[in-house]
Structure formats: C-alpha cells, structure tokens
Amino acid sequence: MKKLLLATTLLALALPALQGCVPAVATGVGAGALMIVDRRTAETYLADEAIEIRSFNRINEKFGDKVHINVTSYNLKVLLTGEVPDEGIKAELEKAVAGIANVKGVVNEAQVGAVSGFQARSNDTYITSKVKARFIDANKFQANHVKVVTEAGTVFLLGLVTRKEADEAAEIARTTAGVKKVVRVFEYVEIREAQRLDNRPAEEAKPKPAEPK
Secondary structure (H helix, E strand, O other), rough: HHHHHHHHHHHHHHHHHHHHHHHHHHHOHHHHHHHOOOOOOOHHHHHHHHHHHHHHHHHHHHHHHEEEEEEEEEEEEEEEEEEEEOOHHHHHHHHHHOOOOOOOOOEEOEEOOOOOHHHHHHHHHHHHHHHHHHHHHOOOOOEEEEEEEEOOOOOEEEEOOHHHHHHHHHHHHHOOOOOOEEOOOOOEEHHHHHHHHHHHOOHHHHOOOOOOO
16 A cells, blocks of 8 residues: 555656646556545546546637636636636636536636746746645645645645645645745545545545446
C-alpha cells in the first residue's frame, strides 16, 4: 500500500507540468491507482475528467484565444480560473460550463485582464508543486485528498475534507513561498464519513465494467 501511495503521489505532483495532457494521463494507466486513494466514487472521478474535457472543448470553440481559462472539476463542481477580457465574457463562460452534463455548480474565479504569459504560468506550476510537496513533508493528512490549483500566485484548494484537514492544508499553502492568497473551494465531510471513504474496499474505487448490450 505504501508503494501505491508513493506512486500516486508522484503522479499527482507531475500532473501540473502536464496540464495539456491531463485527460490522457488521468484516464490512462494512472487513473486506476489515483481512484483507489481518492474519496470520490469511481464514477464521479471519471465524470469529473469528462467535465474538464468537455468544458475545455466548449470554451475553445466559443472563445478561442480571447481567454485563458483552466477548468478544474471536483465532485461535479467546476472551478474556473484564468483571464478573460471583460465581465460579459466571464458571465458567458460560466453559463457555457454550467450547461455541461453532470455539472452541479460553478465557482467562477476568472479575472478580467490580459492573458497571462508563459513565465507566469510556469511560476504557478512551480508553486503548485511546492505546496503539494509540503503537504507530503508535513504528513498531517493524505496529500492526494487535496487538489491544488494556482493562478497568478493565488492557490485554490479543493477536495472532500474534514475541517481539520482543510485548516491544515490552508495553513501549509498560506506559508509557502510565492503564495499571495489561499482560496478554499472545499466540500466538508464529518470525520466518520472521511474514515468510511478512506477505508472503502479497493474494488469500490474502481469503475464498474460496462454491461453487455
């Protein structure tokens, strides 16, 4: 189990550097391992991946290079970060994503302003990696239970967590060099529920095979 946790943690740390390839990576070889240590059901995990892909495609088709938007779906709730040219497009963007199948809510944190450059995005990726590495070093909670997204130095934290885990994650992120602000986008669960999710049999965390037609 320790080897599995190490492997999934290393994969999670690598994902920010592979943002353009996340759908391919997450639905490939690493998906099964990541799902086993995730508090979401397998079906929700895969639905989140599908939401991100569909959102990216819809945004690209509708807005093209007018915007720079990152889409993060967790437990069917979508976080939008990045830059848009005006408030009108920001509202259109939220409406477009909200209409995608299975989306239960949208947190629109897109900022009105110029599209960020390569250096700024690289710095955000570096900050994300540092925050995740500090989660592991602190060893106060399972690092894979907290998803980290960084945009313009602001760190967004997502996950199904207890209040204690949320506070610990936020404090670690807040005290990481380069972080300007921390925004919690958590869904909170009671301690007993968190323990139940963590102790599910591995079979329950795997996607069910498709039924024969």
